[in-house]
Amino acid sequence: MALVSALTPVFVAVLCVVIAFIFKNRRAGESESREKLSPAAGSSSRPWVDEDLEDDTCVSAKDHEDDDWAVEETENLLHVPYTPPRYSVEEMLERSQQFYKLLNQRRSVRFISPEPVPREVIDNVIWAAGTAPSGAHTEPWTFVVVEDAETKHKIREIVEEEEEINYKQRMGDKWVHDLRRLRTNWVKEYLDTAPYLILVFKQTYGILPNGKKKTHYYNEISVSISCGLLLAALQNVGLVTVTSTPLNCGPKLRVLLQRPANEKLLMLLPVGFPAPDATVPDLSRKDLSDIMVFV
Amino acid sequence: MALVSALTPVFVAVLCVVIAFIFKNRRAGESESREKLSPAAGSSSRPWVDEDLEDDTCVSAKDHEDDDWAVEETENLLHVPYTPPRYSVEEMLERSQQFYKLLNQRRSVRFISPEPVPREVIDNVIWAAGTAPSGAHTEPWTFVVVEDAETKHKIREIVEEEEEINYKQRMGDKWVHDLRRLRTNWVKEYLDTAPYLILVFKQTYGILPNGKKKTHYYNEISVSISCGLLLAALQNVGLVTVTSTPLNCGPKLRVLLQRPANEKLLMLLPVGFPAPDATVPDLSRKDLSDIMVFV
Numbered sequence: 001m002a003l004v005s006a007l008t009p010v011f012v013a014v015l016c017v018v019i020a021f022i023f024k025n026r027r028a029g030e031s032e033s034r035e036k037l038s039p040a041a042g043s044s045s046r047p048w049v050d051e052d053l054e055d056d057t058c059v060s061a062k063d064h065e066d067d068d069w070a071v072e073e074t075e076n077l078l079h080v081p082y083t084p085p086r087y088s089v090e091e092m093l094e095r096s097q098q099f100y101k102l103l104n105q106r107r108s109v110r111f112i113s114p115e116p117v118p119r120e121v122i123d124n125v126i127w128a129a130g131t132a133p134s135g136a137h138t139e140p141w142t143f144v145v146v147e148d149a150e151t152k153h154k155i156r157e158i159v160e161e162e163e164e165i166n167y168k169q170r171m172g173d174k175w176v177h178d179l180r181r182l183r184t185n186w187v188k189e190y191l192d193t194a195p196y197l198i199l200v201f202k203q204t205y206g207i208l209p210n211g212k213k214k215t216h217y218y219n220e221i222s223v224s225i226s227c228g229l230l231l232a233a234l235q236n237v238g239l240v241t242v243t244s245t246p247l248n249c250g251p252k253l254r255v256l257l258q259r260p261a262n263e264k265l266l267m268l269l270p271v272g273f274p275a276p277d278a279t280v281p282d283l284s285r286k287d288l289s290d291i292m293v294f295v
Numbered sequence: 296m297a298l299v300s301a302l303t304p305v306f307v308a309v310l311c312v313v314i315a316f317i318f319k320n321r322r323a324g325e326s327e328s329r330e331k332l333s334p335a336a337g338s339s340s341r342p343w344v345d346e347d348l349e350d351d352t353c354v355s356a357k358d359h360e361d362d363d364w365a366v367e368e369t370e371n372l373l374h375v376p377y378t379p380p381r382y383s384v385e386e387m388l389e390r391s392q393q394f395y396k397l398l399n400q401r402r403s404v405r406f407i408s409p410e411p412v413p414r415e416v417i418d419n420v421i422w423a424a425g426t427a428p429s430g431a432h433t434e435p436w437t438f439v440v441v442e443d444a445e446t447k448h449k450i451r452e453i454v455e456e457e458e459e460i461n462y463k464q465r466m467g468d469k470w471v472h473d474l475r476r477l478r479t480n481w482v483k484e485y486l487d488t489a490p491y492l493i494l495v496f497k498q499t500y501g502i503l504p505n506g507k508k509k510t511h512y513y514n515e516i517s518v519s520i521s522c523g524l525l526l527a528a529l530q531n532v533g534l535v536t537v538t539s540t541p542l543n544c545g546p547k548l549r550v551l552l553q554r555p556a557n558e559k560l561l562m563l564l565p566v567g568f569p570a571p572d573a574t575v576p577d578l579s580r581k582d583l584s585d586i587m588v589f590v
Contacts (some may be wrong), residue, residue: 059387079574084400085533086568089413092532096419099531103426103524105379118384123583124391131398132523133538139581146366146590180379182399218540221561225538226515226524228427229398236394237387243428243520245513273381279374285425286434292421294442295552 102235102284109240111278112194112270117239119147122196122271125233130228135218140203141226144257145196154256155199159268162249163188186203190242198241199253201263202225213262223266234271240278241269275286397530399580404535406573407489407565412534414442417491417566420528427521430513433499437522439552440491449551450494453488454563457544458483485537489565493536494548495522496558508557517563529566535573536564 023045087095124130127142134140146152191197202223207212234241246253250265382390421438429435441447486492497518499510513519522538529536541548545560 030497052486077576077578080577082402082404082535082569082573082575084402084530084535084569087533092413092416093419094530096416096423096528099373099528100419100423100426103423106426106428107377107379109377117445118387121387121391123587124388124395126587127583128391128398130580130583131395131401133401133403133526135540137578139586140587142588143586144588144590148590151590221515221519221540224527226517227524228520228525229527230523231428231520232524232527233391233394235379237391238382240377240379245430245516257588259588274377274379278377280377281372282375283372283432287419288422288425290435291425291436291438292418293437293439293552293554295439295443295446 007028087143090182097136103232105233106231107240107280107281108242109192109274109278110242111275112190112240112272113275113278114193114195115273117195117272121237121239122198125237125239126198127229128233129230132222132225132229134222135216138203138206138216138219140206140216140219141223142200142201142203142259142263144201144259146199146257147196149192151256152194152197153192155197155253155268156188158252158256159188159191159249162246162252166248166293190270193275194272196271198230198269198271200230200267201254201259201267202266203262204264205262207262219230220266227267227269230269238273239271240274241271244268305337311516321470328463333334401526401530402535402575404569404573404575405485405537406444406551406570407535408483408570408573409488409490412490412567412569416532417493420525420534421493423528424521424525427517427524429517429521430511433498433511433514433517435511435514436518437496437498437554437558438525439494439496439554441494441552442491444573445485446551447489447492448487448490450548450563451483453513453547453551454483454486454541454544457541457547461543485565488570489567491566493525493564493566494552494560495525495564496549496554497561498557499559502557505540513559522562522564525564533568535569539563540588 019193122145126145129143132137132141146155200223202219203216204219205215206222208214231241231243244267246265246268249268253265254263406528417440421440424438425434425436427436441450495518498511499508499514503509526536526538539562541560541563544563548560548563549558
């Protein structure tokens, strides 16, 4: 008995180390599998917010495959000759200047006219966005175009409700006295007035023929690139938008729009003609020497 | 003494629970602060790989501010009228169709001609990329354009060396017998032959006047959008590229190109005319009904 008592401290120490070790490994295993299976988790019954704020590029960032976006599925496809249009040096200079001028006129506009926009034009800009490259050619994007007034208003209610929560959470922070900014954030009239709202969803995983989930690596980068093409296409026809990323509204909006669990809202773009009295902040862009380094 | 012995099991149990609890909280605290401080960590002396594979959109995803990319710094700027060019319905339809046709001709091309491309054209496409919107107008992009043959070759060595590591790590995986794919991944001749390599870096944080670091929220989404504009600008002048995201080569390439710690390589784009014998996999894109949902 005395022996046992004498050994008790050692016994305790060893047991604790063992338990701590087991505990550590269990946690490590958990977080790892959570990473690996995050897309799958999207379909579980976890709270919306956990599910949606999980950024799937965290998975892709740890993945070393397909780093040149090699089109795995198409490696066995026939390769065909590729001969795009060829322009003279003069044409290239002229076209590159004109394209820059066009894009440089683009501004984020929050004052959008309710006047209608031809549906065919919207179809064409979505077609254009769909030409973006994507990891392994997964084309992991869904563009939900909302024209229905009632649905637009429900979207506005969800977004503004979320803004209110953000605002209350922010009470006392550096923006609390910035009423101007507050107004800007609080009221999103354009969600009602814009003839179309384009909600861009990233498909974080796909379903394989065998029913298993397949992670779409680089899905956020791919969908963001397609949004770049979308912005260019809109500017090209004289329509305006404002790029918004209402990540915290994603779950409710996804439910409202009946999108599947593998789709996460990446951006919300109100689209239309600028209001006659539309204004934009008088800001400038960086100079070429500030964004380009030549080696 | 007998009492102590009798209490030993209880004593052990309580001690272990306490230790496990402490341990759990310590780990939670760690991971939390790691998330919050990830951009700052970029400048610390942690191993390159840890530093670079850390995806900063994980930070932005948890941030609820600037969710409509409100231009904080410019809230106090004068607002000026905005009147972009206005087109007739017929013009809009025509322009939207032509733009879609242009972009739909774009393909990722890995066979690039060494023939020179006018530097002014490259300047203009970078100008165009720089017109992208960005969270709080931070313009968090740096485009490193490499024309120097020696530097291009060093870049190729770094990328192919990394591919070799990936390959060895992959031994035995599903691609091990896919020699075709292997060859595609292994040899990146275009890194030598393309007249220009454009390495796109995302600035994960900026430096405030007071010297403190300022996280650039949505920097990865913003830079990806600008890459979309860059791809459109290249296609518009008849140049080709292939979108690659060599995340695992980022640290070495950043050192080679002497970029600061707040810049992470997001994409590497070889740019030039397609080789006369260039081929692309014979794949097709999704139909509009597969990427657009109308409400």
